[in-house]
Structure formats: C-alpha cells, structure tokens
Amino acid sequence: MTTAVAVTIVLGTITQPGYGLKMAELDSVNYAVKESQAVVDVLVNMVPTTPFESLSSWVMLQIIVFALFLGTTLTILGEKTKYIKNLFEEANVLVLKMVDLVMQLASFGVFCLITKTMATLGYSAMKPLALYMLTVIGALLLHAFFNYQGMLIAFTKMNPLDFFKRFSPALSVAFSTASSNATIPVTMETVQDEFGVSKQISSFTIPLGATINMDCTAIMQGVATVFISQVYAIPLTITDFIAVILTATLASIGTAGVP
Numbered sequence: 415m416t417t418a419v420a421v422t423i424v425l426g427t428i429t430q431p432g433y434g435l436k437m438a439e440l441d442s443v444n445y446a447v448k449e450s451q452a453v454v455d456v457l458v459n460m461v462p463t464t465p466f467e468s469l470s471s472w473v474m475l476q477i478i479v480f481a482l483f484l485g486t487t488l489t490i491l492g493e494k495t496k497y498i499k500n501l502f503e504e505a506n507v508l509v510l511k512m513v514d515l516v517m518q519l520a521s522f523g524v525f526c527l528i529t530k531t532m533a534t535l536g537y538s539a540m541k542p543l544a545l546y547m548l549t550v551i552g553a554l555l556l557h558a559f560f561n562y563q564g565m566l567i568a569f570t571k572m573n574p575l576d577f578f579k580r581f582s583p584a585l586s587v588a589f590s591t592a593s594s595n596a597t598i599p600v601t602m603e604t605v606q607d608e609f610g611v612s613k614q615i616s617s618f619t620i621p622l623g624a625t626i627n628m629d630c631t632a633i634m635q636g637v638a639t640v641f642i643s644q645v646y647a648i649p650l651t652i653t654d655f656i657a658v659i660l661t662a663t664l665a666s667i668g669t670a671g672v673p
Contacts, residue, residue, distance in 0.1 A: 426549055429646070432640070432642065432644030459476070574651070583604050587600045602616045632662040636659070
C-alpha cells in the first residue's frame, strides 16, 4: 500500500493536475498554511492520551490507533466480551445507516458545490479537474494491473485473464456498489466456489482485507494532497511526501467500506 501511495504521489507530481485552477489568486480564498510536523512527532501523536479527548477533538489517527487496540483486545478476550462486541456491531450498523441516509442527499450538495465552482472559475476549471480524475484512475489501474497481478503471478502462478474471468461476479458488485463491505458476501462465495479457498480462511481474510486494506482510498488521498498543494501553490518537500504516505496509509485503515 505504501508503495502504491508513493507511486501515486510521483504520478500526481508529473501530471500536475492542480496548476490550472490558481485558487491562490482568488480574493475569496482565505487559507493559512499550518507548520508541518516532523515524522517522529506524527508517530508519537498517534497514541492518544485519552480516547475521549481524541473523539471530541476528532483526531483521526489517534482514534484509529485506539480502535485497533480496542478491537485486538476484544478479539483476545473472545466470549468474555461478547456483549460489548454485539454493542459495537449494532452501533456500527446504526452509524452506517445514518451515513447512508446522509449520502442520499450528498449528490445535491455536490451539485451545488460544482455549480459554485463553475460560476466562479468557469470552464477553465474543467481541464484541471478532469486531469485530477484521470490521474486517480490511472494510478488505480497501475495498482490493479501491476501490483496486484504481479503478486498474483508471483505467489499463485495463475493467469491474470483467468483470474478476472472467474472473479468477475465480485468485481461487478464492487464496481456497481462502490462498497467493499457490500461485496464481502459475493467475494467469499466466489473464492470458495471458483478458487477452492476454505471457508475458515476466506471468512477471516476477506472481511479483514475489506476493512483495513483500503488501497484505493490511500491512492486517492495521495493524489488529492498533491492536487490541493498545487491548487494553492504550496510546495511539498520530501519530508511532506513521507508524512503524506504515512498518513494516507494509516487513514485508509480507518475508512468505512461504504461509498
């Protein structure tokens, strides 16, 4: 994942999708650049002093670290904490439903934002935005066809064309729903029926991978960071790139598997 984010940042630096907008020249823009933290400070600040303070302040990395620690502890304790796990599962279903209800209105909000952008910047904004979108898509295709298929060939000696053909049911559901969580049942069924993976292995690895292996999210965040830095004419150093790679990798772990 880290390699994919690094390649994505390089790709975004080469294509330079954000240079055409020139948001820094608009009078309405009021943005103060914060001083960047050292990588060591980022790692130290990942550990929360108290989870409640992190939640109230919305410090995402600290929340993710605490969530991983809490989840690991609950897994170790097993049946001793089954009621707490059930509570978290029910709360997760509740929150995801709330997000789903909000997302039904999100398209109207996006329409209004794009309308304001077009009214303010005109058609000159279309080229940078289209280049940004194509950069993200290109990075995703590189990751899918080179990284993933390279590992497939190296570890299984399987023909990629045969893999895509047999794995097409899961791919079609993933593409249509844009949700890794919604694709879990059909993915488990596909790997069991088409590839002979045991239920014990698939029932553990697939939900785990769908939860923490958010490579596409990390890739998008890498391109978005480079894009925004170019839009506001903020130069990024090597230290900044390293911080982006680490942050995008860690933040993708805590991303919900819903669109």
